[in-house]
Every structure is written in C-alpha cells, then in structure tokens.
Amino acid sequence: xxxxxxxxxxxxxxxxxxxxxxxxxxxxxxxxxxxxxxxxxxxxxxxxxxxxxxxxxxxxxxxxxxxxxxxxxxxxxxxxxxxxxxxxxxxxxxxxxxxxxxxxxxxxxxxxxxxxxxxxxxxxxxxxxxxxxxxxxxxxxx
Amino acid sequence: xxxxxxxxxxxxxxxxxxxxxxxxxxxxxxxxxxxxxxxxxxxxxxxxxxxxxxxxxxxxxxxxxxxxxxxxxxxxxxxxxxxxxxxxxxxxxxxxxxxxxxxxxxxxxxxxxxxxxxxxxxxxxxxxxxxxxxxxxxxxxxxxxxxxxxxxxxxxxxxxxxxxxxxxxxxxxxxxxxxxxxxxxxxxxxxxxxxxxxxxxxxxxxxxxxxxxxxxxxxxxxxxxxxxxxxxxxxxxxxxxxxxxxxxxxx
Numbered sequence: 001x002x003x004x005x006x007x008x009x010x011x012x013x014x015x016x017x018x019x020x021x022x023x024x025x026x027x028x029x030x031x032x033x034x035x036x037x038x039x040x041x042x043x044x045x046x047x048x049x050x051x052x053x054x055x056x057x058x059x060x061x062x063x064x065x066x067x068x069x070x071x072x073x074x075x076x077x078x079x080x081x082x083x084x085x086x087x088x089x090x091x092x093x094x095x096x097x098x099x100x101x102x103x104x105x106x107x108x109x110x111x112x113x114x115x116x117x118x119x120x121x122x123x124x125x126x127x128x129x130x131x132x133x134x135x136x137x138x139x140x141x142x
Numbered sequence: 143x144x145x146x147x148x149x150x151x152x153x154x155x156x157x158x159x160x161x162x163x164x165x166x167x168x169x170x171x172x173x174x175x176x177x178x179x180x181x182x183x184x185x186x187x188x189x190x191x192x193x194x195x196x197x198x199x200x201x202x203x204x205x206x207x208x209x210x211x212x213x214x215x216x217x218x219x220x221x222x223x224x225x226x227x228x229x230x231x232x233x234x235x236x237x238x239x240x241x242x243x244x245x246x247x248x249x250x251x252x253x254x255x256x257x258x259x260x261x262x263x264x265x266x267x268x269x270x271x272x273x274x275x276x277x278x279x280x281x282x283x284x285x286x287x288x289x290x291x292x293x294x295x296x297x298x299x300x301x302x303x304x305x306x307x308x309x310x311x312x313x314x315x316x317x318x319x320x321x322x323x324x325x326x327x328x329x330x331x332x333x334x335x336x337x338x339x340x341x342x343x344x345x346x347x348x349x350x351x352x353x354x355x356x357x358x359x360x361x362x363x364x365x366x367x368x369x370x371x372x373x374x375x376x377x378x379x380x381x382x383x384x385x386x387x388x389x390x391x392x393x
Contacts, residue, residue: 037323038330045298045334065326073319074327077291081298 003030005052006132007043009071010060010092011035017125018132025133029055037066044075048082056135058128061093068093072108086110088139090131254279255308258386259300260286261293261324262313270379271311280386281308290319294327301335311382314346321346322354325361339363345382 006022008015011033019031032054034040040063047053057075059068066074072089079086089111091097097105097113105111114131116124258281262268265288272284285300285307287293293312300306310328312321319327325342332339342364350358350366358364367385 038326041327041330042334045331049334066323066330070319070323070327073291074294074323074330077294077319077327078298078331081295081302 002052003028005030005032005047005054006136007040007047007054007057008033009037009040009058009063009068013121014124014128017121018128021125021129022132025129026136029136035064037063037068037071040071041066041074041078044087045078048078048084053084053087055139056088056090056132058090058092058132061091069104072104072111076108088112088135090114090135092116092128092131255281257281257283257285257300257305257307258309258311259293259297259307260284260311261288261290261316261321262286262311263289263316264313267313267379271382274379274383275386278383280383290316290321290324290327293324294319294331297328297340298331301331301337306337307340309341309343309386311343311345314344314348322357325357325364329361341365343367343382343385345369 006029008018008031015031015033019033022029022031032043034043040057040059044054044057057072059071061068063071068091072091075089076086086109089108091101091105091111091113093101093113094116096115101113105113112131112135114128117127119127258275260268260271260275262271268286268288272286275281275284285296287296290312293310297307297310310325312325314321316324321344325344328342329339331337339362342361343366344358344364345367347369348354350368354366358366365385367381369381
C-alpha cells in the first residue's frame with residue numbers, strides 16, 4: 001500500500017531525527033523533506049498533479065529562493081489552479097505568531113504556527129512529530 | 143461619461159470628457175485630476191470621441207502639480223521591413239527564449255506574440271501596459287494579474303490547459319508573493335509539469351544589483367527593465383513596450 005506523505009520544507013538534522021519517530025507513530029506516513037522553497041513547490045505540484053496531495057505541508061520560515069510564507073501563498077494559488085482542496089500548512093518558525101503571521105494564517109486558511117524553541121535536535125524532532133500527529137488527527141477527522 | 147482608470151488615483155472612476163479646441167479634456171470625478179489630450183488629427187478625434195477606450199499608441203506625459211497633460215500623437219508609420227500585413231503573418235511557434243525570439247525576428251517581419259502574462263499591482267500600470275501591448279500589436283492577448291498569487295494561479299492553469307504564454311512580465315515589488323518569489327514558483331511549476339521555461343521580463347524601481355543579476359541567471363531566460371526614477375506609470379508602460387518591441391523586432 002502506498003504511503004501517505006507529509007511534505008516538509010526543511011531538510012536538516014531535525015527532520016532526519018523526526019523521520020524514524022514518525023514511522024514509529026504511523027508506519028503509513030512518509031516524511032518527504034526538501035531543502036528549499038522552489039523544490040517544495042516542485043514536489044507539491046507533482047503530488048497534486050498525480051492526484052495524491054500531501055496530508056500536510058510543514059514549512060520553515062527561512063527557506064531559500066521562496067520563503068515559508070511565499071511557499072504557502074504559491075501553494076494556495078496552485079491548489080486553486082488545479083481545483084484542489086486546501087492542504088493543511090504548519091509553519092515552523094522562531095517565536096510566537098505575531099499579528100502579521102496571525103493575519104497570514106487567517107488568509108491562507110487551514111494553517112497553524114508552531115514556535116521553534118531553543119532545544120536539542122531530538123527534542124525539536126519530537127515536538128515536530130507531536131505537532132504533526134495533532135494536525136493529522138484534525139485533518140483526518142474532517 | 144465613461145468609467146476609466148484615473149492615472150492619478152488609480153481608481154476606476156467616471157471620467158468626464160469635453161472638447162476644448164485641439165484638446166480633449168478628461169476630468170476625474172474622484173481626485174479632481176485634469177487630463178488634456180492633444181488631438182493630432184481628425185482620425186484621432188474620431189477614435190478618442192468613440193465610446194471605446196482611446197488608443198494609447200503613443201503618450202507623452204508632462205506633470206504639472208496635480209495636472210497631467212497627455213499628448214496623443216499619430217501612430218508611427220508602418221515599418222518598411224514588414225511589408226506584409228501583420229494579420230497575414232503565420233502564427234508564431236512558441237519562443238524558446240528571449241535571445242532566440244530576438245534572433246528569429248531581426249531584419250524580418252514583426253513577430254506578434256500570442257499571449258503575454260502580466261503581473262503588476264498597480265491597476266493603472268496594468269491597464270496602460272495592456273493597452274500599449276495590444277495597440278502596438280506586440281501581443282494578441284494580454285492576461286493581467288493583480289499580484290503574485292493571482293499570477294502563479296493563472297500561469298499554472300495556463301500550463302495545465304496547454305496554453306503557455308509567450309512571455310511573462312513581472313513587477314518585482316508586489317504585496318504578498320513578490321515578483322522574485324513568483325518567478326521561482328513559476329519555474330518550479332514548469333519543472334513539475336515538464337514544461338519549457340517561459341521568458342520572464344522583470345521591471346522594478348530598484349537597481350539591478352549583483353544579487354539580482356545572480357537571481358536572473360539562476361531563473362534562466364529572464365531580463366530586467368528599470369522603472370523610471372520618478373515612477374511615471376505611462377513612461378514605464380512605454381519603456382516595457384519599447385523593450386518588447388526591440389525583442390520581437392517591432393521597432
């Protein structure tokens with residue numbers, strides 16, 4: 001059976017540490033990590049075109065070429081072009097959501113903000129996977 | 143009374159037209175701007191007096207405080223190189239890139255693009271660029287988008303429908319998804335859908351510095367035009383058309 005995907009716009013040690021944790025939590029889900037915003041859009045568009053949109057997209061704010069916000073905006077535009085439903089988006093960024101971020105989340109719809117904390121790689125990976133699990137529960141419950 | 147885009151406030155407002163000697167006076171009911179359009183000929187008078195949008199074949203703008211005097215002149219005589227009527231030119235093949243587009247038309251007939259996609263957040267600039275592209279017969283169709291997101295949506299839909307534009311014109315500074323990010327998103331969509339790179343023409347008020355040159359190189363098949371220093375929308379519209387004209391051999 002083909003695995004469902006979570007697209008992660010962040011390719012670092014935290015995501016690598018999160019992969020086995022996610023597999024342990026749900027073996028039917030694969031974390032697909034891409035290192036910059038443009039690659040994230042390529043992967044997202046390919047999945048939409050194949051009729052297999054990701055369950056959710058997690059975006060780091062500081063992605064190269066297209067930042068997290070730009071990626072999310074472009075993804076919503078591409079979804080509209082394909083006539084697809086909005087995929088849930090999780091922003092993974094330093095600090096709490098400020099008013100402009102809150103406004104963006106509202107504009108995008110189906111988007112949440114997870115503040116990044118100053119902690120070790122494993123602890124950050126665990127927090128990330130817990131956030132994915134919580135969001136997946138909401139996504140699947142709809 | 144027509145509803146037109148005012149070049150001062152940018153709003154679509156009722157514009158009142160009256161004839162005063164050699165000038166067609168147009169007044170904006172929203173901001174009070176006065177436009178004096180110099181009539182070059184009886185033909186021009188007929189065209190401008192018609193209910194349709196006047197042709198903006200060539201517009202010269204002189205700002206005087208809150209008054210803009212626009213002199214509409216006769217269109218330039220047809221280029222002797224293009225003896226055959228434009229309508230008789232066979233439909234062009236999609237341009238492989240900007241250089242190829244230029245090479246294939248140098249010394250030859252005018253090459254009219256099937257479709258140009260334009261992303262610009264200024265309503266007035268969109269309108270005037272669109273009018274100029276169409277009136278100069280540089281493009282058969284202009285699809286205009288008010289921001290980067292609308293552009294990415296329209297461009298993706300165009301690729302999915304097999305209706306790739308010949309050229310994309312992008313403002314660099316736009317709210318939300320800016321021109322640079324929109325261009326990277328556009329290239330990403332092309333890659334995902336296995337499509338060729340559509341030429342991009344950026345325009346911006348900022349200088350094309352080394353970092354931006356590197357971005358142009360990375361995007362591939364991309365050029366840049368600088369907006370005029372005083373931000374004059376009509377002048378920029380003319381510059382865009384002038385550059386496009388040179389690229390496609392129209393000037």
